[in-house]
Amino acid sequence: MNAASVFFRVMNAFGKPIIMNVSDRIDEIRVDISRLKSEGKRIGFVPTMGALHSGHLGLIELAKKNSDIVVVSIFVNPEQFGPNEDFDRYPRQLKDDLEKCRSAGVDLVFTPERSEIYDEKKFLKIGIDKLSDHMCGGSRPGFFEGVLLVVNKLFNIVTPDIAVFGQKDIQQFQIISKMVKEFNHPVELIMAPIARANDGLALSSRNAYLSDQERKAAPGLYRCLQYIEKQIQSGVDTPKLLIEHQKGELEAKGFKIDYLNVFDSKTLEPSETLREGNNYILAGAIWLGKTRLIDNILIEF
Numbered sequence: 413m414n415a416a417s418v419f420f421r422v423m424n425a426f427g428k429p430i431i432m433n434v435s436d437r438i439d440e441i442r443v444d445i446s447r448l449k450s451e452g453k454r455i456g457f458v459p460t461m462g463a464l465h466s467g468h469l470g471l472i473e474l475a476k477k478n479s480d481i482v483v484v485s486i487f488v489n490p491e492q493f494g495p496n497e498d499f500d501r502y503p504r505q506l507k508d509d510l511e512k513c514r515s516a517g518v519d520l521v522f523t524p525e526r527s528e529i530y531d532e533k534k535f536l537k538i539g540i541d542k543l544s545d546h547m548c549g550g551s552r553p554g555f556f557e558g559v560l561l562v563v564n565k566l567f568n569i570v571t572p573d574i575a576v577f578g579q580k581d582i583q584q585f586q587i588i589s590k591m592v593k594e595f596n597h598p599v600e601l602i603m604a605p606i607a608r609a610n611d612g613l614a615l616s617s618r619n620a621y622l623s624d625q626e627r628k629a630a631p632g633l634y635r636c637l638q639y640i641e642k643q644i645q646s647g648v649d650t651p652k653l654l655i656e657h658q659k660g661e662l663e664a665k666g667f668k669i670d671y672l673n674v675f676d677s678k679t680l681e682p683s684e685t686l687r688e689g690n691n692y693i694l695a696g697a698i699w700l701g702k703t704r705l706i707d708n709i710l711i712e713f
């Protein structure tokens with residue numbers, strides 16, 4: 413155990429100690445996990461970039477229901493940020509995050525430094541064919557390649573039986589599902605529903621960037637998605653004009669549109685005509701000042 417590894421010890425209702433192990437080292441995490449696996453424990457994994465909120469706690473809850481041991485990783489992955497993106501200002505609050513993990517009953521937290529995860533020079537990359545051409549991949553080149561790189565590593569380190577990701581990042585979920593299938597990772601993926609504030613805003617670590625005024629306006633994206641969903645459910649099968657109109661409404665309220673559209677849930681390509689029996693993702697990304705927000709609704713047509 414190195415100096416950076418910490419045991420968090422509290423008492424449960426019966427006065428028995430509950431221990432949460434925190435380590436920033438791959439070798440330590442591996443030793444812990446192989447011991448737990450040899451005891452027959454099923455490992456549940458929730459990868460995060462920290463700045464934990466109730467949405468993450470929902471993922472942890474779901475992991476707990478589907479496993480014996482919950483592992484959370486906290487790592488702001490530099491590979492998934494573009495050169496002009498918010499890597500430097502991304503919220504980092506490890507102490508608070510560890511406290512939240514402890515209260516949520518997490519067993520193991522992996523908090524690596526950059527050098528523990530990445531060598532100075534990398535010789536290999538993961539490429540994505542088509543699935544990242546649209547939605548967030550369309551406006552954040554390299555983002556999903558960076559996500560796959562780190563999730564691939566984390567799966568190899570933690571070797572989980574199940575891993576939980578949120579529906580808010582639906583494109584991430586679909587692309588990771590493909591990686592799991594094509595690279596034969598022996599893990600079952602579970603998608604957790606989007607956690608929302610009372611006014612409908614999807615919870616996100618980036619909501620912390622919003623000014624009071626922007627925070628008040630922010631649920632407008634979800635309301636707009638709900639409106640489009642309602643029209644589609646009542647029979648609109650070519651939603652292009654409807655969407656263009658809604659974009660105008662959002663722009664009038666001060667939102668800058670990154671994208672707003674209906675996408676095929678399998679190919680993640682825009683769908684101009686919706687066909688009965690198909691599944692779609694109605695998704696949007698907008699800028700409110702310097703904050704980029706995303707949200708989506710799943711549609712069975």
Ligand code: PAF
Binds near residue numbers: 559562584
């Ligand atoms: O969804 C996130 O927080 C990140 O993309 C993930 C999956 C932890 C990879 O860095």
